[in-house]
Amino acid sequence: MMARPKSFDEDKVLDAAIDCFSRNGLKSASIRDLADEMGIAGPSLYNAYGCKRALFVKALARYADAAVRAKLAALERAHPAPGAIAAFFAETISDALAGPEARGCMIVNTAMEADPRDAELSALVSGYLGEIQEFFVRNLTAARAASLIPGDLDIEDASRLFVGLLLGLGVLARARPERALLEATVRPALALLETAPRSRRRGLS
């Protein structure tokens, strides 16, 4: 039997939850905040998702899929290797500076907020970070095959540096959301991809 259908669009309320969680985090986003922004009442939220944490996991999964994976795929389509890497950071910086609100990347936020002994969230975060790292590895591997990056650059290590830098940008963008600063932070890392002669442009105090 079908009975009464839900009165809200599941994707839209999940997007609202993503927004609320991104701004406040899992712990600080209250059920009442969430329900308000999602446009539904508390008990409906519980009826649909069970508990706050389950809602968070669903929102995180949707964020990873709709925001992260889609972005990575689009960048790989639009830029020949290794250009997608620089484009990725440029877009990440623009995203971090978009809007007056302190949104931040939900994956970075979760990595910081989750207790490392929380096996479920830790595994999710590790998995998502691994996907991002693989994006870097794919790009670097293709670039090396075309001799577009230095031959002695260790792809595995470099991709880890980029992941670490991505996380650092997420933190830095909260403390100091200034475009020039964030771009300067990324620049030396991208210089690693330049083939000799090493032309690392100076810039910006």
Next chain:
Amino acid sequence: MMARPKSFDEDKVLDAAIDCFSRNGLKSASIRDLADEMGIAGPSLYNAYGCKRALFVKALARYADAAVRAKLAALERAHPAPGAIAAFFAETISDALAGPEARGCMIVNTAMEADPRDAELSALVSGYLGEIQEFFVRNLTAARAASLIPGDLDIEDASRLFVGLLLGLGVLARARPERALLEATVRPALALLETAPRSRRRGLS
């Protein structure tokens, strides 16, 4: 008049507060948690510090002074430029992995947790990060004067990269506290400091 003296050692209780805040953050560390770990009762805490936030600011200041500044100074004393930079990251990684608890660097934690519109905490975090950046700048400047790093390396940008990487390590160490992974993340950034011939050692899958 002097009246009844305090029955606790202010430094010791502040250290306990640093520990509690480092593990739980400003918002999640409750007054009862703090009071318990500090070994004093709630009202004594309020009598001594006024409010939770003021206690946090005092604890953060002590952390920055006793943990960060002292560490930077010791490294600069112990290592000729630019070796202090690599030593700094090595020590940071070891610190992050020390103990089963999820302590994390209080400055990184605060940078993530504080609302960017919170002027006081944002300014404190920016200031502390600036001090760390200056440590990198000093080291790089001295190293350049001795021709120990590539001459075309932009010192300002590189020091920002190191700060960003430090923040990233703080996040990554929570999600994946594995020494080999953290070291591999730092390695390509330190390779920027090597003078030609560029020998970036491969390593670690």
Next chain:
DNA sequence: TCAGTTCTATAGCGCTCGCTCAAAAACCGG
């Protein structure tokens, strides 16, 4: 000794939290 001052300790205030119960409302199949 004892008034004066400061610190400590018990209890608890008002509030928000995650979550739930009971009843009303909306929809389906027949």
Next chain:
DNA sequence: CCGGTTTTTGAGCGAGCGCTATAGAACTGA
């Protein structure tokens, strides 16, 4: 239309939160 199922709704529970009122304990100066 109606029985059955699900969703929505308003109210509220117990717990924990930051913080404090109040009273007693500890110490100083005189």
